[in-house]
Amino acid sequence: MGNPKIWYTPVNGGTVEVIDFSSGAWISQWQDQPSRDAGDVEAISGLSAHSARGTNLDVEFSCEKFADEYIARRILNLQHHLEIGNLCGFSADADKAFAAYANPAPLRGDTTIVTGLPSWHNTAATVAAGDWICLESELPVGAREWVKVATYTALGPTVTITLSSPVTYNHTGATLVRWTNYHPVLRWPVSGRRPLVTSDRQLVWSAACTLRSDRDVAINAFSQGQGVQGGTGNMPPPTRSEDMRTVVGTPKGIRQ
Secondary structure: OOOOEEEEOOOOOOOOEEEEOOOOOOOOEEEEEEEEEEEEEEOOOOOEEEEEEEEEEEEEEEEEEEOOHHHHHHHHHHHHHHHOOOOEEEEOOHHHOOEEEEOOOOOOOOOEEEEEOOOOOOOOOOOOOOOEEEEEEOOOOOOEEEEEEEEEEEEOOEEEEEEOOOOOOOOOOOEEEEEOOEEEEEEOOOOOOOOOEEEEOOOEEEEEEEEEEOHHHHHHHHHHHHOOOOOOOOOOOOOOHHHHHHHHOOOOOOOO
16 A cells, blocks of 8 residues: 545635554555445336436445554544535545546547546646556446556646556546545445544554545536646545535536
8 A cells, every 4th residue: 555645624615634644553454335226126017127326435444453642533533524524535545646537528448538637635646557547427327437547648738548448338427537546525424323433541543434435526516617726736625515516506416
């Protein structure tokens, strides 16, 4: 693992807060858990139907038995931020925290993706040959897939990424292209919440969390000209999704 970090903005419009896990409390495990809110219905006649109401991506990570109380207290500060509905970002390696929007949206069979420059927490982030990137397109279609990078070229205001294998799905509308282990907008779902930090007599600490990607903000709202821009490096996303909706009105895919 490289340089794992969590970013969040305690005060809306203010400076970003960064929790750096590269020393003191290494992240021992993390994984993505795709899921979909769906169901099957079967009528008495035998007719069956499948209903898909949304797609989610949960991010689980943990730090086992560390002694750095400074990191533990900072994670507790993050817990307050999240439990009142605010957002954060996470990358397993801050140097690869690449996220930008494809233009045009990728289609099945494409082997080249063109994006703008990275515009989130680390505007200097890049990916390299052999890295995996995730394509996530605008709701309600909401296609998501992973593709492998063959080459990465930044020239002027654009980035060109060639792929080792072609795109699987047709993506429509705004499409977020991000390094697979970078999640720019995460929230803490209410269901299944438990304390982020536990301790043994406050001598040894452990931390664990399951966060969920907020697609309304990451794709629908930010792609409408409200993305984080500029070359100052650690630029924060909005504090929470409600703030973004106030700025951009009602983005597509968000119901009032």
